[in-house]
Amino acid sequence: MAEIVLNDVTKRFPDGALAVDRVSMEIADGEFMILVGPSGCGKSTTLNMIAGLEDISSGELRIGGTVVNNMAPKDRDIAMVFQSYALYPHMTVRENMAFALKLAKVPQQTIDQKVEEAARVLDLTQHLQRKPANLSGGQRQRVAMGRCIVRDPKAFLMDEPLSNLDAKLRVQMRTEVARLQRRLGTTMVYVTHDQTEAMTLGDRVAVMRSGLLQQLDSPAELYAHPVNLFVAGFIGSPAMNFLPAKLEEGCLRTAIGDIPVTDQLRQNLESKKVEREVLLGVRPENFEDAALVSPENKPRGVTFRASVDVVESMGSDIFAYFTLGTEQTVTSAELDELAKDSGRAEVGGGDGLQVVARLDPASTVKEGTDSELWADARSIHVFDPASGENLALAR
């Protein structure tokens, strides 16, 4: 067990592409760290550099206090689970798990003991003599983890280990991974493109975008205080809604009404010399059916009317989709990238602004009718469309 320290780690491929750009982070001993981001953001490359499968172009990587930049993977004492599991098809489950120990010339008795112990933990005991081809997806996944566990490595690296499982099994294995990590207390670096996995599993989450580390924080902090548009849009499901707004006479003019500018925001706006056009970020759960908002809360937000296009009832929540007519348009490179990543760009939003609201199940909004909705002004984020920066944050 050991901590992993990345200091300005950079990866430049021979063709000149910059995959990872001066990423620095300290992963504490026993911490569950998640690297998350859209495809091509450099998260897997970062993991491969920690593993030793990719050379580090510049910067320093330390595992357990030792600089390992030029160390071969086998000398780093870390184990990895691959997206495809990469089980050796010609070996049985037992041989798969024992392979690393055999290479390390561990006595046969110890190998058997460790493999059986790991098999018991992972519920694989009755499958030890089978070949990977005869196992189900979930079992293969567990064998891949077993292969790591038997070695007692300094750290586990996982490269999208659950993305090949079907939805139900994925949720189940997610819990299993979390339980296993708590139990073993081994440092874990986990790569995923799924923000739900990132939020539920990680002690801390590192959000990456085009090779740059955007924000490194606890899941709750990422959710409540995203530093920029990208993090705000990436974390949370359904995603945050973004509305163009104009600064006029001390308040924000938007399609859902005028929102007063807080002191913190005013300070930031002045120091940053932001243009009058900004982007508002409103999470779906910050909307509510106006009829269900208590009278003392009502003045803390804005009430507006919108025509609801689609209502999805999930039982515990109601998702209401509506379109806001607005002449204002603000474009942002980060938003375009998010849209492309989530496939929204292909679907096409049509005219106007698509907004999703998460309402209390008691709400009586109906498809195709004009409804009165309320948005909580206290939890609104304000972003600079040019830099993407969150202007409502006190930093």
Added chain:
Amino acid sequence: MATTGKQKATWGTANTVAILLAIIPVLWIVSLSFKDASTLTDATFWPKKWTLENYRGIFATSEFTHALINSIGIGLISTVIAVVLASMAAYAVARLRFPGKSVLIGMSLLIAMFPAISLVTPLFGIERTLGLFDTWLALIIPYVAFGLPLGVYTLSAFFREIPWELEKAAKMDGATPFQAFTKVIAPLAAPGMFTTAILVFIFCWNDFLFAISLTSTTRARTVPAAIGFFTGSSQFEQPTGSICAASVIITIPIIVFVLFFQRRIVAGLTSGAVKG
């Protein structure tokens, strides 16, 4: 897709014709090898008088047995060398990026395409100068040279099929690149290796051109060449029976070889490595 009776008849006819064309000459030779000298030219498909005289005849002298030993020895050694070298080269071609890779692939293809007949005369000169003429090595060297391109091509296709992540996994498990190759990649490419081995062995086994040109005595003469030197028991007798018997004998190892390794050439050995 439902097949109609007419389609079945068409395909059946085509298959029958193809099989008959391939099998009749073989059966004819088998038949001739069992005929005795007096009925050899009676033009019947089935021998009227069965005899093992021809087989006894070829094994009675050391001429054929020597050639058989030479053939087996030279064939096996060439095959082993060619497959081992080709698997390493093919691995490099499939996995690594190195300067001159396309030149290497082009050159090996060139060698495979090169007409062997044009090489025989210079090889004859070179080997006589080096003192290799009429030794096992005289044949092993050109056989390996011609077997390698074949091997590199077949094997690199097989290596490309193996998921690269397996190799990374082996590295993470603490394997050196050589261990990753021998313990993970090579076992998975085994079907490819056996296929290559069979092809190279058959090439060596069947070769007549090099065998007749680069040998002169029973020291290194292989069976295809040796058969050409068969003589009848008298000057006026054709050695047809002996030649046929020898041909049948040298076909047997090939059949055994293919049948034995066919069980290994099973598709889907890599299934289960990654999620299907």
